[in-house]
Amino acid sequence: DTGVSQDPRHKITKRGQNVTFRCDPISEHNRLYWYRQTLGQGPEFLTYFQNEAQLEKSRLLSDRFSAERPKGSFSTLEIQRTEQGDSAMYLCASSNRQGNYGYTFGSGTRLTVV
Amino acid sequence: AQSVTQPDIHITVSEGASLELRCNYSYGATPYLFWYVQSPGQGLQLLLKYFSGDTLVQGIKGFEAEFKRSQSSFNLRKPSVHWSDAAEYFCAVAPYSGGGADGLTFGKGTHLIIQP
Numbered sequence: 001d002t003g004v005s006q007d008p009r010h011k012i013t014k015r016g017q018n019v020t021f022r023c024d025p026i027s028e029h030n031r032l033y034w035y036r037q038t039l040g041q042g043p044e045f046l047t048y049f050q051n052e053a054q055l056e057k058s059r060l061l062s063d064r065f066s067a068e069r070p071k072g073s074f075s076t077l078e079i080q081r082t083e084q085g086d087s088a089m090y091l092c093a094s095s096n097r098q099g100n101y102g103y104t105f106g107s108g109t110r111l112t113v114v
Numbered sequence: 115a116q117s118v119t120q121p122d123i124h125i126t127v128s129e130g131a132s133l134e135l136r137c138n139y140s141y142g143a144t145p146y147l148f149w150y151v152q153s154p155g156q157g158l159q160l161l162l163k164y165f166s167g168d169t170l171v172q173g174i175k176g177f178e179a180e181f182k183r184s185q186s187s188f189n190l191r192k193p194s195v196h197w198s199d200a201a202e203y204f205c206a207v208a209p210y211s212g213g214g215a216d217g218l219t220f221g222k223g224t225h226l227i228i229q230p
Contacts, residue, residue, distance in 0.1 A: 033218075035218075040223075105158040
């Protein structure tokens with residue numbers, strides 16, 4: 001068990017480009033979450049998967065954002081037509097319901113839109 | 115909807131001194147409460163969590179927190195801080211819910227500075 005892995009660690013992109021981030025959760029965790037953290041703020045919930053089903057999406061997740069979790073394993077978060085306001089740390093976390101909310105966070109992907 | 119308030123944006127403590135970080139939550143039912151620590155450029159590490167039972171919770175790295183329902187508080191404490199404790203600390207709440215989305219709601223964090 002190597003924890004929650006996120007790739008890439010850093011991404012710099014030009015405004016208007018599409019970007020995709022990947023998250024590999026802890027293998028036995030069936031729940032996966034995406035959060036966004038802007039400078040000086042706490043993480044904000046974006047979306048939640050239980051196995052492969054996306055069960056909840058925050059109002060923060062605009063139409064330009066899409067997340068998938070095929071086969072209930074790794075997840076991807078895509079941002080289309082990036083804007084400067086998308087610059088943030090994108091954090092992934094996983095948990096097992098039986099673990100009593102034992103959320104484990106990855107180290108995050110730092111996105112900078114220039 | 116639940117919310118978390120961390121009143122102190124920055125706290126400076128001398129190495130070896132005691133520490134208390136404040137957290138107040140707003141939630142209509144019994145919450146799940148958490149404290150996380152984040153070092154610069156890193157993800158979040160769970161320090162401790164409260165679900166039920168004993169209101170004084172022990173965590174990693176010598177931290178503890180006390181749940182006070184009457185004050186809607188979950189303050190984090192450490193008897194003697196070390197320079198390595200300098201970091202950002204986040205309090206978070208999750209709904210006492212058996213189903214649906216159970217994402218965490220975080221406070222804005224408290225930046226801890228350790229003076230030598």
